Amino acid sequence: MTYLTESTKVMKSAPQRSRFGTALSLLWADKFAMFAALFLILLAITCMVGPLLIGKAASGINFAGRNAPPSFDKGFLYILGGDNLGRSLLARIIVGAQTTMAVAITAVAASVIVGALLGLVAGYRGGLVSDVIMRVTDMIMSFPSMLTALVVLYVLGPSVSNLVIVLAITRIPVYLRTTRAEVMEARSRVFVTAAIAMGASHARVIFKHILPIVLPTLLTIAAVDFAAVIITESGLSFLGLGIQAPDFTWGSMVATGRNYIASAWWLSFWPGLAITLTALSLNILASWLRIATDPQQRWRLEGGHNHD
Amino acid sequence: MTDAHVPLLEIEGLKVQFSGSRGVVKAVDGISLTVERGETLAILGESGSGKSVSASVVMNILDMPPGRITAGSVRFEGRDLLKMTPAERRKINGSEIAIIFQDPLAHLNPVYSVGWQIAEVFRIHGRARDAAGAMDKAVALMERVGIANARSRADQYPHQFSGGQRQRVMIAMALALSPKLIIADEPTTALDVTVQRQILDLIKDLQREMGMGLILITHDLAVAGLMADRVAIIKDGTIVESGVIREAFTTPKAAYTQQLLAAIPDVEKSQRGAPETELRPPLLVARDLSKDYHLSHGLVRGSSGMMRAVDRVNFTLREKQTLGIVGESGSGKSTIARLLMRLTDPTSGSVHFHGKDLFSLRGADLLAFRRDVQMVFQDPYGSLNPKMSVADIVAEPLAIHRDILSRERWRDRVRDLLAMVGLKPDHADRYPHQFSGGQRQRIAIARALASQPRVIICDEAVSALDVSIQAQIIALLADLRDKLDLSYIFITHDLPVVRSFADEIMVMKGGAVVEYGPTDDLFLRPKDEYTRTLLSAGEIPVWMQRIETVAHHGA
Secondary structure, three states: OHHHHOOOOOOOOOOOOOHHHHHHHHHHHOHHHHHHHHHHHHHHHHHHHHHHHHHHHHHOOOHHHOOOOOOOOOOHHHOOOEOOOOOEHHHHHHHHHHHHHHHHHHHHHHHHHHHHHHHHHHHHHOHHHHHHHHHHHHHHHHOOHHHHHHHHHHHHOOOHHHHHHHHHHHHHHHHHHHHHHHHHHHHOOHHHHHHHHOOOOHHHHHHHHHHHHHHHHHHHHHHHHHHHHHHHHHHHHHOOOOOOOOOOOHHHHHHHHHHHOOOOOHHHHHHHHHHHHHHHHHHHHHHHHHHHOOOOOHHHHOOOOOOO | OOOOOOOOEEEEEEEEEEEEOOEEEEEEEEEEEEEOOOOEEEEEOOOOOOHHHHHHHHOOOOOOOOEEEEEEEEEEOOEEHHHOOHHHHHHHEOOOEEEEOOOHHHHOOOOOOHHHHHHHHHHHOOOOOOHHHHHHHHHHHHHHOOOOOHHHHOOOOHHHOOHHHHHHHHHHHHHOOOOOEEEEEOOOOOOOHHHHHHHHHHHHHHHHHHOOEEEEEEOOHHHHHHHOOEEEEEEOOEEEEEEEHHHHHHOOOOHHHHHHHHOOOOOOOOOOOOOOOOOOOEEEEEEEEEEEEEEOOOOOOOOOEEEEEEEEEEEEEEOOOEEEEEEOOOOOHHHHHHHHOOOOOOOEEEEEEOOEEHHHOOHHHHHHHHHHEEEEOOOOOOOOOOOOOHHHHHOHHHHHOOOOOOHHHHHHHHHHHHHHOOOOHHHHHOOHHHOOHHHHHHHHHHHHHOOOOOEEEEEOOOOOOOHHHHHHHHHHHHHHHHHHOOEEEEEEOOHHHHHOOOOEEEEEEOOEEEEEEEHHHHHHOOOOHHHHHHHHHHOOOHHHHHHHHHHHHHO
């Protein structure tokens, strides 16, 4: 049987490792992704235990330390300097992480889930349902998102949950349109037709065949969106419609520091750096995930050896 | 030799490598060949053999990197093309050497009219005084390649032309500046058989008329046999056999040549089911099956028309038999497949499976039907989900129809199925992209077998495969039919392929059946004119038929 020998150098089937073990080894192969993951784990721990350990320092006003520059002389709390009321920037970044993450993660997650579900329906069903969903999306998109946010928050009143809702609504169209386009493309693929011909239910076709094709794209957009959501939130907070003092987020810290940018750059710089690092880590991790979940790309992470 | 004879094109010791992330691949590994004026050389090889790469070196359209020419020379009328400057080569390309591609749609710009694109060739090389002059020349060329109403059609756009006409346009562009050498890279592979023959005749006529050298790159032995004076057979980047084509085919020296010749669909070696003793019970019966599609022209609603894709078709598939449905593109054969798979509903007519009306099946009955009838698609690259492992793909029917087998036994069943289609059980953990086209089609067949179906519908299931692989897949299907008591509906555009395999053949044209009957009757005593056209178009040259029968009787 010559046809078998042509390309059948059977790859050494790796000893059955657990999924977690495989994921870990794929992560190890991409050092950037590994650091990104470590950073995000650190951030998660900070969000959970930070406010308990250091909460007092974040709200302790100290006029002697107003706009204190970063230095090692005033103890470890003032390594990053102090803000306009002399509060430790380090402590505030640690405490602010919790609200920042809570708002951004819920907003992005909500917009991805709602956008993806509506996009799946619109792309899979087509017809009138699709038309209605798409026209509503067009309406949301044609409004400047800041204006939508202002109006909604003015009507509903500023609060953390309303802020999340507004942020989610303005981001939904992006996910919805992307999902719909990709679903329509995936639907016409032969393997989807094959699954339908085999008797697969709609749920199976959608979740087993279409969603895995669409998901990596959505995750990549979500990672990029994360930073955008943090910035939009800070903008709204700055206008007095977002997070209200005494609550604060990284975004509102950047906004506050704006006034002092010429004399005390560190007020905006450190929270800004925190936003950047978080967004960057998510981005790197999302791109790693896209490669790791794609059988045709995965070899790049598996030591680069040839499979054929 | 003092007045040394200089061939038109002489390739010597050409080596081309591709370096990718997966290491270096030697696509062309030391090829030498010559083409004389007025001569046709066929470069024959299967996909991945390096035949197209060598042509792209001559035309300077090789992607570099990743491609790299590591050795050799390409001399055109004695001048080495590889040592020329890009500007010099551009002057030769198009005016002295021209190429005809496989897929004319991909090589015509959709936003310019066809006439404009042909005229552009004259303008680029400064062969026309003004735009109007260039257009006149373009129209004259379109007439020469057999496009009716050339003057008005010159203003039309590529999508308004049929596949065959587009290929004529490509030929017109290639001929525009009366080149000395034409490279035709699979010029007819994407076309219907009857159109294919017309295009080949056109190329041959033009070549004779203008005395050009022709390099014909093809995977099709019949095309090579029809057109070429000499042949070079390429495998894995090296020439395994070359010489005058009749000699090379009649007394093949290389084992690979013999293998290729043996893969020509063969009348003598029947792979049909057991000879007919009594009429077997009918399994799938179609009566007056019709399907209309609504067409809408342009943006204005109401100006929509109706297209009858399938027109009152009747057929009966009996147990353990194979029904071949043959037709060219647009004949309605694929619509029949979609109807039989319940992927679309008919406009009128009925299909009965085991006496039950197919189109009134609902719920559990429909699910049971989807278990009994499976399908193998044309494109083995598209029909397997790239994100699923082979094990998941083959087990999918088991996951859909949960009552077939308990989950813990899926793995064993998958391994059995893979073995049954000639793959290794270990392949279960791999992903589709790690397999060749033929192997993928085996995976698709394994998947179709998983639910123990009664009928498998093969829609152009071997058309995308190399000839030698085609023969293997057909042999596999025949073998499985006998072992598992399967029936097939085998849809194809290629009459010779079904001859050895189908018990009955139905020839379709424009949605209607033009001839339907036992295979031998149809081949030996075709009643319909269209069937005869199809048969003669798919026929291999007479001299090749002779060597073929000799070879098989000798074997």
